[in-house]
Each structure stands twice: as C-alpha cells, then as structure tokens.
Amino acid sequence: MKNIIIITFSLLLFVLTIALMNWFEEEEAKVKAINVLNNKNIQKLQKIAQINLWLDHDIIPAISDDQNDSLMTDKNMIYFFDDNKDKYNLLVDKYIYKDDFAKNIDLSYSISKGGRDKLKDFIKIEYDDGFLQFRELKIDVNGIVGKIQVVQPHSEENNLSQHNGEDDVPQ
Amino acid sequence: MSKFCAINIQNNHVVFLYMEKKAQGYSLLECNTIDKSELSKYTKNKKIFFLSIEQDEVVDEKISIESVIKNDSVIRSMILRKLRESNLNEQILFNYYSLPQNQNDEKITYQIDGVYEERYLNSLKLIDDLSEIESATTNKFSLLGISNECIKEENYFSIHTQANKITTIAVHKNALIFSRVNTIIANDARTRETNLVEEITQTIAYVQQNFRDINFSVIALSGSLAIDDIIVEHIYMMSQIGISVLYPNTFIKGFEGEEAHQYIFSLGSWYVPKKFQFLPTSILGLKQYALSLKTLLVASIVLAFIGSYLAYDKFDLYSDSLQEYEIVKNRLDTLARKTDTYSNEKLNQSLRYIQMSEKYLEHHPLDIILAIKPLIELEKPQELQWNYSENNLKLTAAFKRPFNSLLELYEFEKLFFDKFEDINITFTKKYLVKTDYKKMDFDTTITIENSLEKATAVAGRRRR
Structure with missing residues (x-):
C-alpha cells in the first residue's frame, strides 16, 4: 500500500x-x-x-519664428530687397507668390563690369529667414546679370498674400 | 541478497535460520526452533525466504514416454493424465526429470515429484508476505541441495536421520535418481539401531539393484546418524561403500562441531535448483506483481526526479528572462523619460525645412564654376552663363584666345582639352570648337548640363 x-x-x-x-x-x-x-x-x-x-x-x-506670422514673412522678403537693391541693382521680376510650403519673390540683379568683388559678396549672400536660389548668372564683357529667387518658408494655416506675377510688381 | 531466512517447516515445529551472505560464504546470524504460531513474529520486517517443507504425503511416480516426445506441455499433459488415472484428483504441483536410461531404450523414464497444492499452500501461508518467498521445496530436495554442495562425488547416497525419520536420496551427476522417506518404529535404542541399519542397507541394496550401471562411491550421512559411530560402522560393513559426513561448516560459519546437522534441511533450502522447487502460480504471480511494483516505484521516482529537474531547469531560464525583462524595462523607461518628443507640428516644420533645404540648396553656380576652375585658371572665359530653372541646370562658358604661333595654339588646345576631360562631374559635358586656325584664334564653348549622357564632341575640328 x-x-x-x-x-x-x-x-x-x-x-x-x-x-x-x-x-x-x-x-x-x-x-x-x-x-x-x-x-x-x-x-x-x-x-x-x-x-x-x-x-x-x-x-x-535655423527655423525662424517669423514663419507663423504672415505679415513678417512678407516683410522679411521686402526688407531683403530694400537692403540690397541699391548695391546689386535688384529689380522685382515676380512679386510675392506662393508654392507648396514657401513664399517666393523673384528678383533680377546686375553688377557692373569691374564689380567682381561685388559678385563675390553677392554670391556668398544669405537670406537669414529662408533660402536664396540662384536662377541665372551671366558674366560677359558688359557685366554680370542674373536672377535669384528669394524663398521664405511659412506656416500653411496662415493667411498668405496671393500677389501674382509681373502685373503687381512695381518696376 | 545479503541477509535472508532459511526456514524448515516441520509438522510440529519450525526451524528458523537467519543468514547473511558474505564474500567467503555464509554466516549464521540467528537460529531458532520455534512453534508454527511464532513464525510470523520472527519473519516480521525480514525479507527473502527459502523454505523447506516437510510433507507427509507427496507424489512420487514414474512414467515412461516415447523418447521422441520432447515437448514440455505434451509431457506435462501425459503426466497429468497418468496422475488422474492413479486417482489423484487433488490439485498437484509437480516437477519431472528424466532418469538415467540405457542407450537402446526407446522410452525415457521420468521421475515425477509433486506436492498436494492445498496442503502445501497451508504451510506456505505461514509466511505473511508470500511475494518474499524466493524458493520453496520439500525436505528431500533440500538434502539434495546441501549434499551437492558438500559431496563432490558423481554418484553417492545421502542419508539424513532425524528422530525416527530417515530420508534417503541417491544422487547421480547432481540429479536425484531415487528418494525414500521412512519412519522406523522402535521401543528401545538397540531395536532402533538395528532397524535403522537394516532400513538403510536395504534401501541402498534396492537402489544398487535398480541402477546396476551406477557405481555409488560414498554414503554421506547427516542428522543424528552422523554422530553415531556404531551405526556408521554397521552400515559400512553391510554396504561396503565409503562413509562420509556432510560438513557444511567449511562454507557456513556460525555452527560449532556437529551443530549444523540439526539444521540440514534449512541449510539446504537455498541450494535447491529451480527445477526441484515447488512454487504455486499464485505465488509466482505475487512475486511478479511485487517485482512490477518495485520497478514501477523506481521508474516513477526517477520520472519524478527527471520532471523536477526539467521543471527547475525551465524555471531557471524563465527566471533569467524575467531578470533580463526588468533590466530592459528599466532601461526603456529611463530612456523614454529622457528622450524628448517634439510635437507633430514641430516635426512637420522641421521636415518641411529639410525638404526645402534639399530643394533650394541643391544647385548653386559656384558648384559647377569650381568644377571648371582648372579651365578658368588656364583662360578666363569671355562669357559665362549659368541657368537653373524647372530642374534643368546648364552652364555654358566661352573661351577665346588669340595665338601668334600654331605651336602655342596647339599646345594650348592640348592642355585645354586635357583639363576638360579631367573635369570630374556627373553632369553631361560637351564642347563646341569654333577655333579659327587661319587666324590662330582659339574659340571653344563648353556646355555642362544635368543629364547623364556621355561627353561628346560637337562639330568643329580639333587637332591633338
């Protein structure tokens, strides 16, 4: 058991x-x-x-706080233009317009013959609140001309200025 | 088998020996002659029993069977039939063995020894645990067992006397060929002595008569006979066969002098071969059951240990993995606390910025101008135009230079185009040669644009 x-x-x-x-x-x-x-x-x-x-x-x-402020973003581009227009003979080709996530303004520039130093400065120029995209650079015996695009990032929700093309560009 | 009990169950009493097996033989631990009712007290808590049982009535028959019949079942059924014919209707436990025969005999004579199962079982039941019975037999076979151990002759008689009972066996090649149990009746010692001698010598003569071919060389005496010199002398004179005495003291220690002769049947009980044992199938079944139970017990304990070991092993691994879990969890919690997570708005803002960086910082006029710096250092381009719009990038540069000698023009061209080939750029590069070799005016326009076609020469002659 x-x-x-x-x-x-x-x-x-x-x-x-x-x-x-x-x-x-x-x-x-x-x-x-x-x-x-x-x-x-x-x-x-x-x-x-x-x-x-x-x-x-x-x-x-690198991201500016001004991006959220529509007025500031416009003004930044305009300040850039005003600050540099005399030095580099800037002209507005296409006034403030919008694409995807940025506001843009297309400018043309010209530097006189013999202004190679100015070109050097210009080519190194920076837009602190966004980007500078060179579109055209032409160097010949007459001088240096070209186009640049000022790119200003902005927030989507804001009310953006919708100026369009050369019609609104003061010449 | 270290310690065991050798028990001789007589009609009125039981001889109980408690033995121990040692390397050099056996040793007596305890010996008692007790009443049957006391046996259970002595066998309590003891294991392994060798029994030798006195049976007044036994089966002692012979049967002759054709020598061609060898099958055990057939022989057993023929034996049973013979026993039924002899009006033996009780259940019998029997063994059979062949007796010596002449070569010309067509039949084999078998000796049948048996016990009446019911009466036999009654004696066995004195042992409480029947499964511990290792062997059980009758006294004459115990005598055979101890005699074979003591006497090394091929053919001999072994005669044991106890009170008035004479047990005589004739042994041929360690097998029993004849047995007889007699009881002599005598009123006095002298008559007893005479009857004893007569009985023994008649029995010896009878055996010699029936087994003429066998030459018995010795008569081994045991029991009370072994210490009586006069009877021994008479037996020798009548039989003319050498006399010997069983002396198990050489291999069984613990007895003094002839003390062992009082316990001959008990001492022989563990020397009995299997073919001379009588164990009922019920006891065999019990033994098998006990063995199976022991095996199952061992197996179940082993399984329990194995199971416990395996479970512990797995527990150990589980415990390790839990420890690792704690460590990893703590690390994760710490890291989760320390790691900042930005809002989706912030991340989207960063992502947009990175995407814009990739888009707007991808191309700059300086990148390609630096690539053609070796050419610019060789000769400033008259005209350089860089354009990037709608993902199309193009640089053109016009190099012009007048030469006075063709050799100078040639060497300049070689240098210029070598440097052009060396320009390491992923874009497509090509040149248009407009050199006026008459005026020796070098004029080449290079174009670099963002397609992956191979560099090709477009128009113009070029001398190397």
Whole structure:
C-alpha cells in the first residue's frame, strides 16, 4: 500500500512538473518576445535621441519664428530687397507668390563690369529667414546679370498674400 | 541478497535460520526452533525466504514416454493424465526429470515429484508476505541441495536421520535418481539401531539393484546418524561403500562441531535448483506483481526526479528572462523619460525645412564654376552663363584666345582639352570648337548640363 501511494504521488509529481515545465517554457517565450520588442523600442528611442540632437543643433535653430506670422514673412522678403537693391541693382521680376510650403519673390540683379568683388559678396549672400536660389548668372564683357529667387518658408494655416506675377510688381 | 531466512517447516515445529551472505560464504546470524504460531513474529520486517517443507504425503511416480516426445506441455499433459488415472484428483504441483536410461531404450523414464497444492499452500501461508518467498521445496530436495554442495562425488547416497525419520536420496551427476522417506518404529535404542541399519542397507541394496550401471562411491550421512559411530560402522560393513559426513561448516560459519546437522534441511533450502522447487502460480504471480511494483516505484521516482529537474531547469531560464525583462524595462523607461518628443507640428516644420533645404540648396553656380576652375585658371572665359530653372541646370562658358604661333595654339588646345576631360562631374559635358586656325584664334564653348549622357564632341575640328 505504501508503495502504491509513493508511485501515485511520484507519477502525479511527474505530470505536475511536466505541466509546470511547459508553462515555464511558454512564459519564457512570452517574456523573451517582450524583451525583443523592448530592445527594439530602446533602439528606436536611441535613434530618436540622435535625431533630436541633430534637429536641436542644425535644424530648429535655423527655423525662424517669423514663419507663423504672415505679415513678417512678407516683410522679411521686402526688407531683403530694400537692403540690397541699391548695391546689386535688384529689380522685382515676380512679386510675392506662393508654392507648396514657401513664399517666393523673384528678383533680377546686375553688377557692373569691374564689380567682381561685388559678385563675390553677392554670391556668398544669405537670406537669414529662408533660402536664396540662384536662377541665372551671366558674366560677359558688359557685366554680370542674373536672377535669384528669394524663398521664405511659412506656416500653411496662415493667411498668405496671393500677389501674382509681373502685373503687381512695381518696376 | 545479503541477509535472508532459511526456514524448515516441520509438522510440529519450525526451524528458523537467519543468514547473511558474505564474500567467503555464509554466516549464521540467528537460529531458532520455534512453534508454527511464532513464525510470523520472527519473519516480521525480514525479507527473502527459502523454505523447506516437510510433507507427509507427496507424489512420487514414474512414467515412461516415447523418447521422441520432447515437448514440455505434451509431457506435462501425459503426466497429468497418468496422475488422474492413479486417482489423484487433488490439485498437484509437480516437477519431472528424466532418469538415467540405457542407450537402446526407446522410452525415457521420468521421475515425477509433486506436492498436494492445498496442503502445501497451508504451510506456505505461514509466511505473511508470500511475494518474499524466493524458493520453496520439500525436505528431500533440500538434502539434495546441501549434499551437492558438500559431496563432490558423481554418484553417492545421502542419508539424513532425524528422530525416527530417515530420508534417503541417491544422487547421480547432481540429479536425484531415487528418494525414500521412512519412519522406523522402535521401543528401545538397540531395536532402533538395528532397524535403522537394516532400513538403510536395504534401501541402498534396492537402489544398487535398480541402477546396476551406477557405481555409488560414498554414503554421506547427516542428522543424528552422523554422530553415531556404531551405526556408521554397521552400515559400512553391510554396504561396503565409503562413509562420509556432510560438513557444511567449511562454507557456513556460525555452527560449532556437529551443530549444523540439526539444521540440514534449512541449510539446504537455498541450494535447491529451480527445477526441484515447488512454487504455486499464485505465488509466482505475487512475486511478479511485487517485482512490477518495485520497478514501477523506481521508474516513477526517477520520472519524478527527471520532471523536477526539467521543471527547475525551465524555471531557471524563465527566471533569467524575467531578470533580463526588468533590466530592459528599466532601461526603456529611463530612456523614454529622457528622450524628448517634439510635437507633430514641430516635426512637420522641421521636415518641411529639410525638404526645402534639399530643394533650394541643391544647385548653386559656384558648384559647377569650381568644377571648371582648372579651365578658368588656364583662360578666363569671355562669357559665362549659368541657368537653373524647372530642374534643368546648364552652364555654358566661352573661351577665346588669340595665338601668334600654331605651336602655342596647339599646345594650348592640348592642355585645354586635357583639363576638360579631367573635369570630374556627373553632369553631361560637351564642347563646341569654333577655333579659327587661319587666324590662330582659339574659340571653344563648353556646355555642362544635368543629364547623364556621355561627353561628346560637337562639330568643329580639333587637332591633338
């Protein structure tokens, strides 16, 4: 009788331990899957931190707060024109117009013959609130002429000026 | 098998020996002559029993069977039929073995030894745990067992006397060929002595008569006979066969002098070969059940240990993975707290800015002008025009220079076009030669535009 009790108990213990083993195995697999996911999230966060560092260092400081202000964005372009028009004989080719995420103003410039130094300055010129895209540069015996496009980034929600083309450009 | 019990169950009493098997033989631990009712007290908590049971009535028959019949089941059924014919209707446990025969005999004579199962079982049931019975037989076979251990002759008699009972066996090549159990009746010692000698010598003569081909070399005596010199001398004189005494003391320790002769049947009980044992199938079944139970017990315990080990192993791995989970989770939480997340608005603003940077900073006149710097250093272009609109980029530069000698023109051209070829740029580059070789005026216009076609020479002569 004693042996039968021991046998029964041992077999029950065996069945229980096998069930327990399977349960531990399943739970371990679940935990491992969670760990893999968490490790991936850690990698993502590390990547985000790297990107944040780059944004904080290189991008966000370059984005002007004026972008949200429609009036300021227009004025910035106009200030640029006024500040440089005499030096580089700037003329408005196409007054303030909008495309995708930017406001633009197309200008033409001319530098007289012998003004190579002026050209050097002009070619290095920067528009602090946006971008300057050279469209045309012509150097010949008569001098240096060309076109540039002043690009002013702005926020979409704002009410933008919709002046269009040469008709509105004061010459 | 280290310790065991050798038990001789007589009609009125039981001889109980508790033995221990050692490397050099056996050792007596305990010996008692007890009443049957006391046996369970002595066998309590003990294992392994070798039994030798006195049976007043036994089956002792012979049967001759054709020598071609060898099958055990057939022989057994023929034996049973013979026993039924002899009006033996009780259940019998029997063994059979062949007796020596002449070469010319067509039949084999088998000796049948059996016990009446019911009466036999009654004796066996004195043992509480029947599954612990290792062997059970009758006294004459115990005598055979101990005699074979003591006497190394091929053919001999072994005679045991106890009170008035004489057990005589004849042994040929370790097998029993004859047995007889007699009880002598005598009122006095002298009559007893005479009857004893007569009985023994008659039995010896009978055996010799029936087994003429066998030359018995010794008569081994045991029991009360072994210590009686006078009877021994008479037996020798009558039989003319050498006399010996069973002396198991050489391999069974614990007895002094002839003390072992009181326990001959018990001492022989564990030397009985299987073919001379009588174990009912019920006991065999019990033994098998006990063995199966033991095997199952061991197997179940082993399985329990294996299961426990495997479960612990898995638990260990699970525990490790939980630890790793804690570490990784903490790291994740810390990183999540420390990492700034910008609003979608801010991110979109940054993305727009980056896209615009890519668009508006992609092309600048200085990029291509720097690429053709070697040519500019060689000769300043008369005209340079750079255009970028609708994703089309184009640079044209006109180089003009007069020369006085053809050699100078030639060398300049060579240098110029070498430098042109060396311009490392992904855009398409080409040139148009308008050199007036009569006036020795070098005139070439180069064009660089943003397509990936190979550089080609367009019109004009060019000398190298």
